[in-house]
Amino acid sequence: xxxxxxxxxxGMASGRMLEHLFEAGADVDVTLFNAEPRGNYNRIMLSPxxxxxxxxxQIVTHDDDWYAANKxxxxxxxxVVSIDRDRKVVIGENGEVPYDQLVxxxxxxxxxxxxxxxxxxxxxxxxxxxxxxxxxxxxxTPGSKAVVIGGGLLGLEAAAGLQMRxxxxxxxxxxxxxxxxxxxxAAGYLLRKALVQRGIKVLCSTNSKEIxxxxxxxxxxxxDNGTELPCDxxxxxxGIRPNIAxxxxxxxxxxRAIKVDDQMRTSDPSIFAVGECVEHNGxxxxxxxxxxxxxxVLAATLMGQEAAFQPxxxxxxxxxxxxxxxxxxxxxxxxxxxxxxxxxxxxxVYKRLVLENNKLVGAVMYGDTxxxxxFFGLIKDGSDVSEMRDTLIFGPAFQGGSSDPLSxxxxxxxxxxxxxxxxxxxxxxxxAINAGANTVDAIRATTKASASCGTCTGLVEQVLAVTLGxxxxxxxAQPMCKCTDHTHEDVRRLIKSQALKSMPAVFQELAWxxxxxxHSCRPALNYYLLADWxxxxxDDPQSRFIxxxxxxNIQKDGTFSVVPRMWGxxxxxxxxxxxxxxxxxxxxxxxxVTGGQRIDLLxxxxxxxxxxxxxxxxxxxxxxxxxxxxxxxxxxxxxxxHCRFGTQDSSGLGIQLEKALWGSWTPHKVKLAVSGCPRxxxxxxxxxxxxxxxxxxxxxxxxxAAGMDVKETEQFHKATSEEEVLEWVQAVMQxxxxxxxYLDRIYKWVNKVGLDWVKEQVSDEATRKALVERxxxxxxxxxxxxxxxxxxxEQARYTPIATLNLEAAE
Amino acid sequence: xxxxxxxxxxxxxxxxxxxxxxxxxxxxxxxxxxxxxVFALEDRxxxxxxxxxxxxxxxxxxxxxxxxxxxxxxxxxxQGADEGSVPTYATRVEGGRILLDAQMLQNRSAA
Ligand code: SRM
Ligand SMILES: Cc1cc2nc3c(=O)[nH]c(=O)nc-3n(C[C@H](O)[C@H](O)[C@H](O)COP(=O)(O)OP(=O)(O)OC[C@H]3O[C@@H](n4cnc5c(N)ncnc54)[C@H](O)[C@@H]3O)c2cc1C
Ligand code: SF4
Ligand code: FES
Numbered sequence: 001x002x003x004x005x006x007x008x009x010x011g012m013a014s015g016r017m018l019e020h021l022f023e024a025g026a027d028v029d030v031t032l033f034n035a036e037p038r039g040n041y042n043r044i045m046l047s048p049x050x051x052x053x054x055x056x057x058q059i060v061t062h063d064d065d066w067y068a069a070n071k072x073x074x075x076x077x078x079x080v081v082s083i084d085r086d087r088k089v090v091i092g093e094n095g096e097v098p099y100d101q102l103v104x105x106x107x108x109x110x111x112x113x114x115x116x117x118x119x120x121x122x123x124x125x126x127x128x129x130x131x132x133x134x135x136x137x138x139x140x141t142p143g144s145k146a147v148v149i150g151g152g153l154l155g156l157e158a159a160a161g162l163q164m165r166x167x168x169x170x171x172x173x174x175x176x177x178x179x180x181x182x183x184x185x186a187a188g189y190l191l192r193k194a195l196v197q198r199g200i201k202v203l204c205s206t207n208s209k210e211i212x213x214x215x216x217x218x219x220x221x222x223x224d225n226g227t228e229l230p231c232d233x234x235x236x237x238x239g240i241r242p243n244i245a246x247x248x249x250x251x252x253x254x255x256r257a258i259k260v261d262d263q264m265r266t267s268d269p270s271i272f273a274v275g276e277c278v279e280h281n282g283x284x285x286x287x288x289x290x291x292x293x294x295x296x297v298l299a300a301t302l303m304g305q306e307a308a309f310q311p312x313x314x315x316x317x318x319x320x321x322x323x324x325x326x327x328x329x330x331x332x333x334x335x336x337x338x339x340x341x342x343x344x345x346x347x348x349v350y351k352r353l354v355l356e357n358n359k360l361v362g363a364v365m366y367g368d369t370x371x372x373x374x375f376f377g378l379i380k381d382g383s384d385v386s387e388m389r390d391t392l393i394f395g396p397a398f399q400g401g402s403s404d405p406l407s408x409x410x411x412x413x414x415x416x417x418x419x420x421x422x423x424x425x426x427x428x429x430x431x432a433i434n435a436g437a438n439t440v441d442a443i444r445a446t447t448k449a450s451a452s453c454g455t456c457t458g459l460v461e462q463v464l465a466v467t468l469g470x471x472x473x474x475x476x477a478q479p480m481c482k483c484t485d486h487t488h489e490d491v492r493r494l495i496k497s498q499a500l501k502s503m504p505a506v507f508q509e510l511a512w513x514x515x516x517x518x519h520s521c522r523p524a525l526n527y528y529l530l531a532d533w534x535x536x537x538x539d540d541p542q543s544r545f546i547x548x549x550x551x552x553n554i555q556k557d558g559t560f561s562v563v564p565r566m567w568g569x570x571x572x573x574x575x576x577x578x579x580x581x582x583x584x585x586x587x588x589x590x591x592x593v594t595g596g597q598r599i600d601l602l603x604x605x606x607x608x609x610x611x612x613x614x615x616x617x618x619x620x621x622x623x624x625x626x627x628x629x630x631x632x633x634x635x636x637x638x639x640x641x642h643c644r645f646g647t648q649d650s651s652g653l654g655i656q657l658e659k660a661l662w663g664s665w666t667p668h669k670v671k672l673a674v675s676g677c678p679r680x681x682x683x684x685x686x687x688x689x690x691x692x693x694x695x696x697x698x699x700x701x702x703x704x705a706a707g708m709d710v711k712e713t714e715q716f717h718k719a720t721s722e723e724e725v726l727e728w729v730q731a732v733m734q735x736x737x738x739x740x741x742y743l744d745r746i747y748k749w750v751n752k753v754g755l756d757w758v759k760e761q762v763s764d765e766a767t768r769k770a771l772v773e774r775x776x777x778x779x780x781x782x783x784x785x786x787x788x789x790x791x792x793x794e795q796a797r798y799t800p801i802a803t804l805n806l807e808a809a810e
Numbered sequence: 811x812x813x814x815x816x817x818x819x820x821x822x823x824x825x826x827x828x829x830x831x832x833x834x835x836x837x838x839x840x841x842x843x844x845x846x847x848v849f850a851l852e853d854r855x856x857x858x859x860x861x862x863x864x865x866x867x868x869x870x871x872x873x874x875x876x877x878x879x880x881x882x883x884x885x886x887x888x889q890g891a892d893e894g895s896v897p898t899y900a901t902r903v904e905g906g907r908i909l910l911d912a913q914m915l916q917n918r919s920a921a
Contacts, residue, residue, distance in 0.1 A: 270896070332843075335884030519878065522866065523866075541824070541827075544866075554861075554864060554876070556858065556876055557859070558861040558864075749887065796829075800829065800830045800832040800837070801817055801823065803832040804912065
């Protein structure tokens with residue numbers, strides 16, 4: 001007997017299901033409702049239509065002839081209003097249709113963030129042909145501007161399409177990197193770089209506040225930070241919600257979507273659902289591959305055959321010409337999982353494989369995705385990859401031979417490019433080696449390979465190893481940490497020469513071996529980046545040691561110590577009273593006078609920190625940075641004003657120095673002292689920078705030490721005025737900030753570069769003035785009291801996220 | 811048996827950071843990785859009691875702020891040459907909210 005089948009929604013899933021039914025010659029009479037005024041088209045190809053690479057006609061899946069040939073009663077442009085399950089009829093806007101079996105394939109609705117202004121004309125989503133036409137229209141208007149909220153697949157395809165039509169596009173993304181669900185930070189960085197290069201503006205970690213309009217039409221997007229982005233069109237592509245209204249109203253069992261079993265049957269045995277509107281074992285779907293599987297199962301079920309739906313791995317590609325990315329499987333960190341990371345900075349290639357129990361479980365790649373499907377196959381099949389592990393990342397071409405990773409390099413042809421910057425191929429390097437160049441330096445000198453950006457140094461070493469065999473000894477410069485082969489010095493140099501301005505940029509361009517570094521390299525990189533790019537780089541608290549993240553010194557019992565600044569070691573009764581009040585109010589257990597001429601409050605509870613600071617701030621005191629790799633104290637003696645031997649105003653100069661230098665971050669801590677005469681009561685001759693006042697002026701010494709090493713300062717410069725002292729000290733600070741290795745005190749750095757070099761740099765007037773100027777620029781960003789800022793904005797950092805009363809939960 | 815308790819929004823914790831949940835039996839550190847995974851560990855280092863919530867998070871590991879022991883957050887095991895482990899608790903993220911298994915938290919009082 002002919003089955004009366006009614007289908008709600010002519011989408012990609014239900015369309016595929018109908019194809020299976022008709023191909024199998026099922027005896028069915030189909031009525032197809034679709035809210036859109038057309039039949040089935042390939043929704044995922046809307047992006048090439050938008051960008052102009054395809055026309056709508058080319059993406060139609062089922063045309064009128066197809067529906068006629070299969071005797072489908074089409075009710076396009078007609079929305080289904082409700083289902084009457086008792087009478088087994090579907091009620092459309094233009095009337096009822098009875099069914100034996102009903103299929104719900106209503107897809108998803110775009111999620112619209114409830115921002116003020118969301119209903120303005122010109123605010124659209126990206127889901128159907130109407131949205132696409134609207135974008136094409138605006139995109140083709142000369143001088144038009146668009147903002148896309150959402151840096152996921154859809155948002156980026158919309159942005160790229162609009163941009164290709166000549167529109168000025170800005171993408172606003174709330175997360176730290178693009179497509180965070182499919183890509184890791186490294187691949188996200190490369191993708192962003194590619195989009196920015198083609199002229200799309202990309203704002204990550206950015207929140208929208210309000211959509212501004214004029215005469216009912218969108219005018220601009222207002223961001224959280226007060227910036228306005230003018231636009232003629234605003235596209236929201238922030239996610240989808242299953243469209244379950246009709247099913248839910250009919251009383252079908254729903255979770256986040258309409259629940260179905262393995263046969264795609266809902267809680268009503270005559271009603272089935274397929275596509276994005278279903279929930280199967282708690283899972284939702286947003287890509288077509290699993291929907292096609294569902295369609296096949298449902299067709300079989302409707303014909304009374306046995307079939308069961310099983311979710312499968314999906315892989316993602318972005319349909320933006322020129323941005324090759326691929327992501328599949330699960331690449332979250334889990335116990336027993338290991339990463340294999342390959343980066344080729346010169347070609348902008350990044351590949352990461354995630355292994356678990358000798359099997360490949362996830363893959364992310366950018367730039368070179370040719371092997372994507374091969375890896376995807378390994379993931380789906382759960383193949384054991386232990387045999388080819390060492391060369392796995394090089395792809396199928398390198399499998400089957402020896403498992404020596406060097407063999408990948410050995411297998412490269414002579415014309416394979418090794419050094420991208422200088423265009424040096426493998427053959428040229430081998431020739432140089434055969435002519436006697438047997439170290440990386442010698443190769444650099446003769447061929448220029450690895451002489452520019454230096455990121456191919458590892459490859460050059462491998463060519464050496466392969467060519468020289470046993471004669472080759474790997475150089476032993478200490479790498480920064482296990483995440484990289486580069487030394488601190490190399491990394492500092494490369495950050496400057498390649499203008500690397502973010503952590504992901506460093507990780508990618510310098511071929512980091514881990515995905516987000518470790519506790520050893522991240523604090524160093526954070527420092528290098530903020531020292532070199534004070535205006536561009538944004539300090540990353542999560543890459544700082546706890547002391548610098550919470551601006552207090554952690555103690556063995558997890559409490560903190562608080563040291564307010566006492567400029568030049570001077571204080572007043574008001575300050576002392578405020579400190580005493582804080583001690584009483586917060587029951588601070590220990591108060592100690594430090595070796596740095598100020599007062600330490602020890603044993604403050606983490607949660608009390610903001611309140612303690614707020615009270616100290618009210619008395620005019622700011623953080624003493626007693627915890628930082630930055631300026632600590634400037635010790636002074638009382639000097640000329642009181643002491644019978646004093647020659648100059650040592651405490652006044654100390655205060656001026658502290659006020660000029662405080663707040664700056666440095667490779668290691670920096671301590672100063674100013675003594676009023678050579679008796680040296682402020683111990684200036686064992687400080688990082690020390691000033692001894694004499695009758696004729698000021699003797700500046702640097703590179704002293706009094707900690708694990710004890711060392712007298714070395715004569716640096718004799719100044720004749722306080723201004724001159726300030727200028728020379730700031731210049732040497734900046735030179736240290738720009739050049740030293742992280743965690744080298746000044747004396748260690750001077751020992752490496754030589755006092756003569758330091759003197760030479762600072763003595764040159766132009767260089768000195770430029771150093772002082774760069775220091776001043778950095779201070780505009782960093783000379784801020786962190787306590788005041790945290791009291792105002794970062795309170796949450798100090799409080800628990802929740803307090804659980806376990807008894808009550810019982 | 812599990813007893814999921816909603817403790818807050820995923821975005822309340824910075825990426826590569828942590829916040830604590832206070833309980834009568836001590837604090838639990840809830841971490842968020844760079845890839846938005848969430849882990850919950852006892853906020854006490856087995857070495858000398860350091861607050862792990864104040865550590866640096868890298869990959870699925872956290873480094874104790876006091877003496878740099880490194881722990882794998884999936885298992886709570888100390889890495890490298892150090893020996894010891896931290897109790898871990900099950901978490902889930904649903905619709906941007908973090909859920910913590912309170913049953914396991916309660917069970918530790920019996921232990
Ligand atoms: C508070 C204070 C001791 C005191 O009560 O007097 C102190 C306390 C600490 N010092 Fe110090 N140092 C203190 C003056 C000194 C001095 C004397 C001075 O500044 O005149 C020195 C020798 C001079 C020097 O800096 O080299 C000093 C040399 C060190 C060192 C060895 C540094 C070196 O390069 O050799 C460390 C370890 C480090 O920084 O890596 C250190 C590290 C520490 C730390 C921060 C250890 C830590 O990382 O937790 C201590 C924090 C204790 C706490 O729980 O709060 N402290 N420390 C002094 C704070 C001065 C201030 O007002 O800021
Ligand atoms: C621009 C774009 C690009 C994409 N790119 C990709 C990609 O590259 N790869 C990939 O795998 N996926 C991609 N997708 C996702 C993919 O298109 C969807 O997963 C797929 O279309 C979902 O199929 P469906 O049948 O569940 O729903 P749909 O295709 O959305 O069809 C549902 C239909 O039901 C109709 N309907 C809803 N309610 C009613 C009602 N009450 N009465 C009558 N009709 C109703 C709707 O009008 C709609 O036509 C993309 C999506 C978009 C928008
Ligand atoms: S000398 Fe400094 S680091 Fe050592 S115990 Fe005393 S305060 Fe701590
Ligand atoms: S207390 Fe954690 S490492 Fe020592």
